[in-house]
Amino acid sequence: MSLLKLILGRRLANEEYVERKIGAFEGVPAMGLDGLGSASYGPEAAMTVLIPLGAAGTASIHIVMLPILALLVILYVSYRQTIRAYPSNGGAYTVSKANLGTNASLLAASALMIDYVLNVAVGISAGVGALTSAIPALHPYTLALCLAILVLVTIMNLRGTMDAGRAWALPTYLFVASLALILAIGVYKTIMAGGEPPPVVPPPSSPRPTEVISIWLLLRSFAAGCTAMTGVEAVSNGVSAFREPVVTRAHRTLGAICVILGLLLGGITYLVRSYGVTAMDQTQDGYQSILSQLAGAVIGRGPFYYVAIASVLCILCLSANTSFVDFPRVCRLVASDDFLPRPFAAVGRRLVFSVGILYLAGAAGLLLIAFGGITDRLIPLFAIGAFLTFTMSQLGMVVHWRGELQRARTEREQRQHRASLAINAIGMATTGIALAIILVAKFVEGAWITLLVIPCVLFLLRTVKRYYVELDAQMRTEARLDLRDAHPPIVLVVTETWNRLTDRALQFALRLSPDVIAVHLMKLGGPDVREQRRLLRQRWSEHVEQPARIAGHRPPPLVLLEAHYRRIAGPLLQFLAQVEKDNRGRAIAVLIPEIVKEHWWQYLLHGQRARRLRAALLRYGGSHIVVINIPWYLEEPHIEQGLEQEEISAPLAETVTKR
């Protein structure tokens, strides 16, 4: 227990909920790393598609990046609106549920959940991939590094979103500052040099063009570049993590992420063209990323270069954190509607939804292990979930504003709503088009897998819901407490020999009911059993039957059962069936005395008799039986031993309703 406390921190009380909420300072590192990190690979992905154009690819990169920047602006404005309209949670699931119905909301949830799991696996392995290509000596440890980072991010998020946000604040702001500085210097130099600045370290020359520019190539480049936007929806799904005033802080976080991302993307696009940087084939020797070429060209290979590149690596490795903040919150919402197992909605030790965090870590860990820490092949699956979510969310908002429009009273309100509707409609149209382009461009590369997996997840969600609906229907009752049957139960007492344990069990049994039967299991056949039987009977008569009769009780009979197969549960279940048949409708209580194991080594010294018996009886006994455990302690425990340290100091608040 103390190890858990060391790793996760002390147990937090419900009352501390408010203090655990975050502001924009923690919000940007906690939710923004997916978005910010994509500044480093989004332009790279777009330019890699253009490699066959040679230098012409670099010259035409703005044709691809400007629409992406425009899309970013549209997303920013429309998510601002969404957060204001749904201040408790503005995620795609909530918006779709409110405006488009259950099916749409489940589709959005499935897409989101898949997207988040993929983001963890792809994010970590991309980060580690960049790290090992920078330090090739680490290459053999790729998978171990991936899993270590996964464990680190998992633990930090189990400690709480605030802890994670604070832990990653330093690398995040270092990354932003160093990249911004490089870009600023680069832009200044470009302007000073009249558009063609001399590079400090010249980037490798462009490859010879092998293709000419085409719409299809530009569209594929656009689809690839869109991965730069996958983290933008994060804030809307994580709204519940913010302190009051929620909307302001969420807006501030979303704004910070989008503005930084926009500036970085814009700056990179501008400088790539002025310095003539082209993407390089990753599989070739001497590969350098766009950012590395750019940093070299602008500031040379000094210490600052290495600080900047290190911060980029750090951010890439930690981009999974966004999923760890949002996935559990999305799952919680879905679980509250009974579409996911209810434990997803349980608040854990540190006031976060620990079950969701652990499932996410488990799923991502399995993916990483299955692919050996190299998840390049999963990248095509990746953007679809995000853009499907964008589109669903915008569509939901369009419906939302249409409803508001009808309810609007004043001219001014109508105008406002119409403007909002227009923004979300434009957003929907553009993200929808982007989704279509991505789908077509990446279909054969693996996007079809996502289209297969989404219906499976949908089916799973629906199955879970069906289970809970059935469960609740069976459990629900409007009837009042029925006390007509006041028969005491028949009590079976499982005994091994006459000792204090049996004594206590019989005392309790005879207090409950006049109908007590003691059951003894003869475990092995053979001649010595007869002698054992005689002895048992004699002691029973002397120690139990006589005193019971004197005290005015009906003496409990001793039933000896033969365990032909040395299984303790079998004969008892058979006997139970017989008692049940002879006493139709009466409750049967089976009393199991049990030596409580206080130390781990006692599990080696005692059999699992009581536990096995209880499990079998509860599993197969049927609704007429109850199982009563009578504990026996070698050392009488103090109840305080069962409390956690925090609980001992906390007073027990109780309310009693007597009437």
Added chain:
Amino acid sequence: MSLLKLILGRRLANEEYVERKIGAFEGVPAMGLDGLGSASYGPEAAMTVLIPLGAAGTASIHIVMLPILALLVILYVSYRQTIRAYPSNGGAYTVSKANLGTNASLLAASALMIDYVLNVAVGISAGVGALTSAIPALHPYTLALCLAILVLVTIMNLRGTMDAGRAWALPTYLFVASLALILAIGVYKTIMAGGEPPPVVPPPSSPRPTEVISIWLLLRSFAAGCTAMTGVEAVSNGVSAFREPVVTRAHRTLGAICVILGLLLGGITYLVRSYGVTAMDQTQDGYQSILSQLAGAVIGRGPFYYVAIASVLCILCLSANTSFVDFPRVCRLVASDDFLPRPFAAVGRRLVFSVGILYLAGAAGLLLIAFGGITDRLIPLFAIGAFLTFTMSQLGMVVHWRGELQRARTEREQRQHRASLAINAIGMATTGIALAIILVAKFVEGAWITLLVIPCVLFLLRTVKRYYVELDAQMRTEARLDLRDAHPPIVLVVTETWNRLTDRALQFALRLSPDVIAVHLMKLGGPDVREQRRLLRQRWSEHVEQPARIAGHRPPPLVLLEAHYRRIAGPLLQFLAQVEKDNRGRAIAVLIPEIVKEHWWQYLLHGQRARRLRAALLRYGGSHIVVINIPWYLEEPHIEQGLEQEEISAPLAETVTKR
């Protein structure tokens, strides 16, 4: 369950015990492989020590082997006597216990248990070592092969000693037949050739001598050769496995093993000298074992050579089986006296002591993994346990015969007992001397480890005993059932909401006692809890309190507890402590309604609330409480589902003692 049945076979009834006993045919493969297999490595070990003598070593091998053969004869005769004197079990533990007292018997048991564990690890790794040196391609899989054989032998012995005996009968008798044939041909050729037969494939020439013969070298060679005898005590420890007449069958098995072993050792010694075979250094390239050289010299490298060598490998790999037969039986005896955990004495599914088998497999598996499947370094530790056991057993028999001698009436009896005493005394002296030689010769090589481990095991056995003595002292009572306290218990009912489960729990609670308190845990604080609380109170009043009052019961109050830390057990334990303080000495029953999980996936859909609560209450509740489980089923089970197939057909034999 059906998988278990497939692997281990159906569950055997107690009544089948007799049919599962074995005769000499199964006894030799089951218990003899340790002994027989050592024919292949005993002479080899002795001759390896003599390598520095060159050809002179081969010439003087009989000086070492004849005492070993004499020792074998002495052991055979004295173990025959032991088995007759202790027909239920003639192992060193039993004999020492009866004649030398508890301390000596525990010493013998410790030595035996260590010996058996080492035998498994060393036997399997030696077998696999021989296999991989014959087929070098298998070398990378050494550990995997070791573990695979361990699993195979474990499963066979979990199926029963008879199954193991029958499974290994073919390789055992093939080994005996082929080795006997080779030796017979060799002896015939030697005699025909007047002592110097021409070899078919000449053995490699002897190395040049680097030392001259010395007593110390011969003693070390003797000590090494004594490993050939480590399996001879096996039959005496496994007597209980034999069919009636037990003594005859045990004698027959012991005789077969000793005669075969003696002939093989004698034959090998004779032929090694006549063909001039010398041991080779195992670490050198082109290494050939003595048996391989001998077989090549006698019959050449035809198909029969390969059959013989394959059977030798097979026997080496399976020599661990002896331990699997005897270790569980020794542990069972020790456990019956409470020096080992009692589960060691439990008869398993297939009427063998499964717990002992699994512990043996586990311990040997750990050794194999720790040493990577190469356990050469454990060999020096090995013979000590066996010879310590021999000596203890003989010593016990000497004491036994002295007692018998005093009780003897007739002259004839006296004479018989005196002869028996003499045999065991000679046996004791020779094994004692051999033990001393082995100790001195192998002390620095690692024998000291055994001398360190034995006291540790002794301490462990004594600690276990102390635990059980204390346990029994606490549990034992001669008092009669005390029924003066007839107060019904206070019943706490844990509720979540008003549903059928709560309904049934309350019905049962009100049947038990007029003092019922319902406890509800409010899991999360916040404003919505107030509304929840009001609703709960309203429903409680309507559904529970009113009908209870109408039925003439005291209406059970509803206590609402705040779970500040979202741990369900904490506040309940605190409340329990309070109830206990307010009602000193009264029994408290905590009633936990529980949805029974009938399928594995339900564990994902439900929390572990009931299980966790039960565990915490039983662990820390103290001896005033009992825990009552009320099961709720989504599908009402049939009791037959809880029975194994064999049990369904077996009728329930029961005896009732009414008076």
